[in-house]
Structure formats: C-alpha cells, structure tokens
C-alpha cells in the first residue's frame with residue numbers, strides 16, 4: 480500500500496511537484512504517464528525514499544516518510560524501506576565488471592539469507608524465463624539494450640520486493656518481449672505485490688495497470704481506472720497527450 484498526500488518537491492527553489500495525492504492499493508499496478516519533465520521520475524523517487532521532499536507525507540509499505548524527520552531518522556526508515564521495495568532505474572546502473580548472472584545474484588547473496596548455489600539456480604531460472612539465458616556469463620557492455628533492461632528487472636525481482644518501482648523498464652524491448660515481461664509483472668501483482676511503473680508505452684500499460692495517473696508540469700491532471708483514463712479520458716489535456724500515444 481502506498482499513500483501520498485500533499486507532496487511538494489523543490490529543486491533549487493523551483494517547485495517541481497505541486498501537492499500531489501496518490502493512493503496505490505496493495506496488489507495493484509499503477510502506471511504513471513506524462514510528458515518529458517512532467518515529474519514522473521521525481522514522484523517515484525520521493526515515494527521510494529531516494530529524494531527527500533519539502534511538504535506532505537508519504538507512506539510506503541509500513542514506512543512513513545516526512546520532511547520533518549531528522550537526517551538520522553530518515554536514513555533509519557530508509558533502511559527498513561529498502562528491504563521492502565525494489566527499483567529499476569531509467570538508467571540501469573548494472574555493475575559493469577560483473578556478468579549478467581553475477582549482477583542478479585549480488586544483492587541476494589549479501590542481503591538475503593540464501594546460499595550461493597540457491598542464488599545461482601534462481602538467477603539462472605529468471606534469465607531463462609526472460610529469454611536471456613545466453614547472456615549469463617557476459618558483462619553488460621556485451622549485452623543489447625533490451626537484454627540489459629531484463630537483467631536490471633531480474634536483479635530487482637531476485638530480492639522478492641513487496642513493492643517494485645520501474646522507470647521506463649521496457650523502452651528497449653521489442654513488442655513480443657515486452658509482452659512477455661508484462662506477463663511476468665502481472666504474475667508479480669497477482670501474488671499480492673504492488674507495482675509502480677513509469678512508461679511512455681501506453682501499449683505496455685494495457686492489460687497490466689489497474690490505475691493510471693497522468694501528470695503535467697508536476698501536477699496530477701487525471702487519475703483513475705486504467706480503461707477509463709486510457710480509453711475515455713475526461714480532461715482535454717489527457718486526451719491531447721494520448722492522441723500521440
């Protein structure tokens with residue numbers, strides 16, 4: 480469960496999020512859409528604790544984030560939050576000197592209570608499932624963009640997060656692979672986990688997102704059930720945006 484109220488975020492005195500309210504029930508998928516620079520990544524970073532904010536409150540899982548927390552308290556809460564949430568960034572940040580398989584087993588080996596053999600078996604299973612078993616022993620620079628994206632997604636899934644944040648996770652994937660990944664995300668949500676997804680691909684959101692939030696200049700223009708927002712948007716600005724989708 481995620482609950483955001485009155486969220487305001489400033490960069491160098493300039494307000495980039497204008498009092499946002501967002502609710503994401505457990506076991507559901509939210510798709511965040513909007514033009515470049517509208518604040519999608521910033522919103523996601525405030526919810527998952529990567530960016531502090533100036534006003535409002537965020538409840539993510541069972542952790543409350545508030546602007547009034549001291550740096551020390553904030554860090555402490557962040558540590559608990561990290562155990563519950565996973566993230567795939569717009570820029571993937573794979574470890575460049577490790578192979579695909581090493582990339583995906585790294586965190587579980589050090590953080591979770593799992594043996595090396597178990598982690599390898601699980602990592603190999605995921606690589607197979609995502610259709611990139613052949614990349615297991617190659618480094619990221621020898622992988623295509625779409626293969627790298629799938630390694631980054633697997634790395635997040637390996638930690639079995641309750642909440643998964645994804646920023647443009649499939650921008651480099653072809654339609655068939657994209658649809659395979661969507662099926663894996665659907666399974667993830669059906670198992671009771673929560674997905675928050677930023678994407679420019681409306682097609683990817685269909686059949687995955689339960690709710691859609693459309694942003695413009697740091698404000699929520701429209702939010703609601705996916706079919707409603709995508710197929711019968713109420714606000715003329717949402718309609719105009721979707722005309723290009």
Ligand SMILES: Nc1ncnc2c1ncn2[C@@H]1O[C@H](COP(=O)(O)OP(=O)(O)OP(=O)(O)O)[C@@H](O)[C@H]1O
Nearest residue numbers: 490491495513514515516517518519520521522569
């Ligand atoms: N670290 C930063 N310092 C200053 N301004 C920033 C910073 N990060 C983002 N911004 C500004 O905040 C606004 C929102 O940026 P954000 O990255 O959230 O947009 P976005 O919706 O994710 O865009 P895109 O679709 O291009 O990824 C933009 O105007 C951006 O220039």
Ligand SMILES: [Mg+2]
Nearest residue numbers: 519520521569
């Ligand atoms: Mg972004």
